[in-house]
Amino acid sequence: MDAPESLLAHLYTVGTLENVDGGVRFALKNRLFAATLTGVSRVELDGRAIPPEDVTLELGGREFRARDLDGGVPFPLRQTVHVRLVSPALDPGTHTLGLTITADPFGTLSFDVADAVVSRGERTDRRIPRADDNTSPAVILERRRFVERVCGADLHHVAQYSLDPAETEGNVENFIGVAQVPIGVAGPLRVNGEHAQGEFLIPMATSEGTLVASYNRGMKLLNAAGGVTCTVADEAMQRAPVFVFDSAREARSFRDWVDAHIDELRSAAEATTSRGKLIYIDTFLASRYAYLRFNFTTGDAAGQNMVGRATFAACSWILERVEGVRHFYLESNLGTDKKASQLNTLRTRGKRVTAEALVPASDLEQVMRASPAGLQRHAQAANVGAFLSGVNNNGLHSANGITALFIATGQDVANVAESSAGILHTELTPTGDLYVSITIPSLIVGTVGGGTGLATQRECLDMLACRGEGKARKLAEIVAGVVLAGELSLASAISSLDWVSSHEQYGRNRA
Amino acid sequence: MDAPESLLAHLYTVGTLENVDGGVRFALKNRLFAATLTGVSRVELDGRAIPPEDVTLELGGREFRARDLDGGVPFPLRQTVHVRLVSPALDPGTHTLGLTITADPFGTLSFDVADAVVSRGERTDRRIPRADDNTSPAVILERRRFVERVCGADLHHVAQYSLDPAETEGNVENFIGVAQVPIGVAGPLRVNGEHAQGEFLIPMATSEGTLVASYNRGMKLLNAAGGVTCTVADEAMQRAPVFVFDSAREARSFRDWVDAHIDELRSAAEATTSRGKLIYIDTFLASRYAYLRFNFTTGDAAGQNMVGRATFAACSWILERVEGVRHFYLESNLGTDKKASQLNTLRTRGKRVTAEALVPASDLEQVMRASPAGLQRHAQAANVGAFLSGVNNNGLHSANGITALFIATGQDVANVAESSAGILHTELTPTGDLYVSITIPSLIVGTVGGGTGLATQRECLDMLACRGEGKARKLAEIVAGVVLAGELSLASAISSLDWVSSHEQYGRNRA
Amino acid sequence: MDAPESLLAHLYTVGTLENVDGGVRFALKNRLFAATLTGVSRVELDGRAIPPEDVTLELGGREFRARDLDGGVPFPLRQTVHVRLVSPALDPGTHTLGLTITADPFGTLSFDVADAVVSRGERTDRRIPRADDNTSPAVILERRRFVERVCGADLHHVAQYSLDPAETEGNVENFIGVAQVPIGVAGPLRVNGEHAQGEFLIPMATSEGTLVASYNRGMKLLNAAGGVTCTVADEAMQRAPVFVFDSAREARSFRDWVDAHIDELRSAAEATTSRGKLIYIDTFLASRYAYLRFNFTTGDAAGQNMVGRATFAACSWILERVEGVRHFYLESNLGTDKKASQLNTLRTRGKRVTAEALVPASDLEQVMRASPAGLQRHAQAANVGAFLSGVNNNGLHSANGITALFIATGQDVANVAESSAGILHTELTPTGDLYVSITIPSLIVGTVGGGTGLATQRECLDMLACRGEGKARKLAEIVAGVVLAGELSLASAISSLDWVSSHEQYGRNRA
């Protein structure tokens, strides 16, 4: 692969050449996807090759010899490798740099750039303090002091944490401390899943009063009814690039070409990930745009990054082969990441999971002072209301339970945007009991990666026995069960109020 | 007002009569809305009046004399007052209870119920430990131990917090500790709002790596462009009850009746709140349902509870006057709380706020390696993508910034469901620069109430000088400005990749 | 009013100056709204005033003296007045024209333009034949011959019509004949409306086999149930201009200005129409756009043109007074004319009408071999299906009946796009019968104007006793009743099939 001709070469930025003690250094910044740096085979300065023994790499506070990266050095997204050379100091002005590296999974990449050596600008008063080891106690303290000075705020509580800041490296930049979000415990909830079986105590991180109590009531009801049955029906994570052509007809030809090359695209995509598997590509044509929606399974990770990297690799493979692509964008609003969409409701994003229960009338009456007919009547009125308002959830408030669980267990909480969609369905049975279900079509959960490894989040996952590999579907089942508890609880409250008002309306029990 | 005939009497549940040391006690549970208990004028047991001096109230670990509640005792939602009487122990079996109280803002309420005295059931092994003072260190510890025993989990980190658990009383039930969510700081961001003016350092609580860095880049760009201009265009918080009639014609008459009684409804609603003001009622008719969508301003609180209470009071006023209401439900999916809906995008929920900037081509190129034409081209492709997918945000990822700010500042994070809607708009100016704006039609923020008073959240609000009264619009402006920074940052990244691929595609600059 | 400064002056185009027998003529074309020409006070050619007695107007095959237009001459939209002057022939090249007219409702308008006299181009072989009297038998025949020659098609049947082509002047241009659409009759249908009362025979123009028969079955069922109850709940017709400003803040100020000037806007709008009444203006803000959605009642006309004209006049009034409007467009996709939208479902377009019935189980079984429970079960499954698909009608096929009635009665059939929205609702009653209703939120019908005066369409309106003034709501009720008949008929067919399959499934009645 001739790197300079490849889109891949542009994954990295080379620059900020500067004189330092004992030599010269420049930066190699990872712009797009996490990778592993496995070799440095060429470094040139102003056309002169630098011997490998004169080259040192610095990354995340550690140093590596350029010729000895065996096994490879993890090179996280947005991180910078500083390449240091033994060299006389450079004159101010423009110099040329050459660099060839190998990075897994992207292969060999070469850069030849010109850069200027300038005297470093002074830090302004308003610039957030940073350091090479950016999670050392010193720099964290310096940042807090800076914030306190600039804002006149006291960060006493923000500074009280037990997690190890170094563990937040992949989770946050410019760390200054933590938000303490109160956790209440609800349950137990009996879940009859395929992956989650038995009773679970539920950690809910929230600042909304009565939320935990309300879900708790719903769990009692579900337990009385024998528990909640949960089923994961489907899973997929997406990235949806768009390719722009000169005409609709070319876009159509491209769609056909993609259909004919699905196996090669799968290979290109899956080469970048051990977990991710490309299931299928949905294509959508409009105007002279061809939208490709790549659908992956992602193991036990939520998987947005994995999927982005794999899709990028597949697109790179495409761009090297297809003529006539006028523009290419890696995202097009057909992935609908962090957003609610009809497409997600239809086609699944994350997990599609249903929680259902058959609730006896007697339990509903005793636990909730509500009746199956009352809940059914309310659900029908709410269905018409949902149809009028164009809402993406005809249930009541699944976002409440989902958010509390997401914060507690280290999920990407912004995915509440997608995960809050829901399809509530109730039926009166011939025996007068209530069948109730909620289907969450785009529940995005993971049990590895992201925030799942943070100190308190890890503990909350342990509460659910959902930490690590093989647990994502189990977690999805539990979330769905909790959501159904919340629906029953609030629907009963609303419905019991109707009972009261109807009762009064018709004048019974009056003096 | 004849209380027993009123819907209001059913705000509370009276029951769980039991023998205790030195007498008898029963529970008065607040089911629906926070109130203030201002008097107890009658207590009867089996038809016998109990003298006031023999009656004691217990609430939240404190005791009150029934005849001396001067000023009133706050009676939070879902809390229970235990009423204790000096009395001989009761025989097992059914007894009658009478109780008359006054509760602000609901007036005088009377209850006459029958209840049975039973021997108390044993706590099962699986029941979460609770106590009257449910945030004492002892019971919190007991709960953690219980969780650790039942789940086999270690809650070491969850137990490390600096907040005062007693302060979480209105925020969570069954408190066991906190989730520590890492906070990174971004900025400063220059905001040219009507309420927020100047540079702000932004606390972002997240576990998603690169998020803070990415927003930070966007802020740099906005600063270079002179800052971001933010405008709150509208505000409203809703509750949408539904009234069910025998026919569509009756529902229509009711709609007309409501239109004719808006002033009285406003009075009834506003009697329950000092901050909330009823702006208008939207009515929607379908089948034999009449949906009323009450729209309020709520001062500096997000206001969902306030609005629920006020709407309930107005509906109670209606139900006492209108014949023919067959059913009534306080929510109908036209409020669309915690859910994304077209209605919210159209009609505002929370704040409707726009952030806009005129970004010079030169800044965009220098800071982002992107061009106005490139961003515009991508925005157009993404608009078509949005139209195809039925997404509620044609921008890229506003939920990311909103969620991080919501967690940091104690907002109700489940409102990300509504707040993640957005309308991105870009234009190329005649001079080749970029006009860009994002309108968030349903941004739900408050600077009083909810989680804003929690320890770390308070500090983060202080970072933004947004704590307390008169700050909600300011906070809304800052959030919108941050969101626009994130849009520019990610759009530039996507667009710069196109620059690369187009560049390669057309073979320029090859060796 | 200083005409040249007014937007109104641009309602007309002046041009195509040419030499004709005995003088010179030029064209005044009506570009935007029907009006009445009430006077010509100035005609100038190359700076020379032409005396009124030397000026003749030609419009629609008739001639008028410029100084004698008493009562005014109707000047329909897209028509051209040819102004003929006694004058020597002009040399080829540029000349100047001056013209001042008065046109009701727009007032005095002046034009001063330069135009070039050219030799008239020859008609090409491919140009559709036209004449001044463009509906004379001769030109119609010439057009058909032209089409037959060019296309090699035989228009024998298209030429068979009984309507008077001159009557189609306001309905179609380049008339060549008619489409004969078969009409079947269904019914009678018993309607219990406020405007439609009694039994109606329904004319349905369609080419879809079984449609009439299927609706007929549904009518039999409704009749058995005592008829269908229909209620018009609301009405409104819209035009939604957009005003573009430099910033969101200016757009917001404009919104407030509009709210403060609603009375003047009403006056300006209503000055252009005798029937139309401005009810209210909905405003929607996004980015730096201010969208105004004008809502009118339109008497018994569908009213799109009336509303366009009135909104234009109001906008003209605005544009003369408001500084800072950068752009203005008379339509913005918030009127959603000829399109399905959530907004129409929410806020009514045309008529909002509900048809409802209480159908006894026995009737449903005898007439349809279906049961209330079966229909209810199907409706629930279809509701979930509707939610998944994002459809704008959770019923089955209201477009079928609406289209057949629209073609028969001369409605604007393209409004099927809006009118096909629907909200179906069914309930099982405690006695096991079926309550069923359909609400059509945007049914656009008129009984005057448009195609309602055409020969066969007039007769079909007569069948329903719905021709002319005061009948639009009656027609809306009948349409809704017909639609409900169609829903019951098809739902029963689908549901009866389930009965069969369930029956078989469970193995009963086997040999």
Next chain:
Amino acid sequence: MDAPESLLAHLYTVGTLENVDGGVRFALKNRLFAATLTGVSRVELDGRAIPPEDVTLELGGREFRARDLDGGVPFPLRQTVHVRLVSPALDPGTHTLGLTITADPFGTLSFDVADAVVSRGERTDRRIPRADDNTSPAVILERRRFVERVCGADLHHVAQYSLDPAETEGNVENFIGVAQVPIGVAGPLRVNGEHAQGEFLIPMATSEGTLVASYNRGMKLLNAAGGVTCTVADEAMQRAPVFVFDSAREARSFRDWVDAHIDELRSAAEATTSRGKLIYIDTFLASRYAYLRFNFTTGDAAGQNMVGRATFAACSWILERVEGVRHFYLESNLGTDKKASQLNTLRTRGKRVTAEALVPASDLEQVMRASPAGLQRHAQAANVGAFLSGVNNNGLHSANGITALFIATGQDVANVAESSAGILHTELTPTGDLYVSITIPSLIVGTVGGGTGLATQRECLDMLACRGEGKARKLAEIVAGVVLAGELSLASAISSLDWVSSHEQYGRNRA
């Protein structure tokens, strides 16, 4: 196949046993799908076999011998075969009937039913006259007289038609005459399609004045720009049954079963049709429902009936094999026939066709007095408007042109509900010209079947050289081209008004 166990046996209803001259007769009614009756192998009355020579069939006014149906007798949907037996008159009361027939494509079907002989009721005054030969001049006249008498209406014009009523048999029931819809001709329009190439004169049946003229202007513009390029990207016609199970998990298993049996399902479906091909089945799961959306190509027919029949056959095959189906409905609102839906926009219904053109600025200015920048600006404002309103078409009025063409060419006009969806896209090119396209994602057209064979409709198809086999894609291309002409014309009109107002706004050219 053992017919009585099959769902197929219930395609027909046997009943209405009665005494007639010379024997006895009963009815066999076709309830669901058109078929061909190929044999009658058994007729029994009260257990007694009737010899074939004593059995006669009557269908559509013709008689057939039961033992001599060679080639088969077409048995249209909703028609009734009367089976006449030589037999003594039956006593009033219940009798048993046995019948075995063969019907293509459904095979051998047996019926054994009990029915009662009753004296026939009298025709009421309000019953629409019918006859066995229901399109004879006599009965048509009788119906018109009936309507005229009952309604007091004169049907003079409705009675003027040149089509042969017998030809309307498959198109309408209870024929009384025709609606005469005026046709105007527009064009020619130059189309650069794959199927439509050259200039076309366009027949538009409408009653909306200015529509033909407006489209005509747009065509002139497109011709000046070299014509409109049209591309059919996809095609599919759907029917979407739903299967109801006891639990979500069973629904999921069923989904997997269906995926595994796609080949058998294809065979079962395609056995019922010579044209229809099953492309794929989309499955959607929610609650305990499994929705299957069958996607077919349908040759040159619109194909709804074909697809319904084929889907029914596949479902019948399923129902005989799958245990646990609690209910089954042939439609579920995921087919979204005759309705607008997001799903159709995403996944194509009918044809997905794009029309596009590159319009030089000079042509736009000369023909339309508008500029590319002006149209682009309006399109952007309209895009935001579309996003706010939740409209299914961000263009202006494609329903106008589509409806006029649908009426003229015998399409199912109710499909305007789906076909009116559209995705308009405009771009300014680097040279300042306008790229414009419209994609119609669900355009439903056919050139065989339905109303395409009616007299005037056939002629209009001939005008476009689009009659019969192999022409459906050509017609789709022409429709799309016409739609784009209409978009350009109206957008230019709206945009030119802005030009005027901006012009005035900034005070240029004032005296």
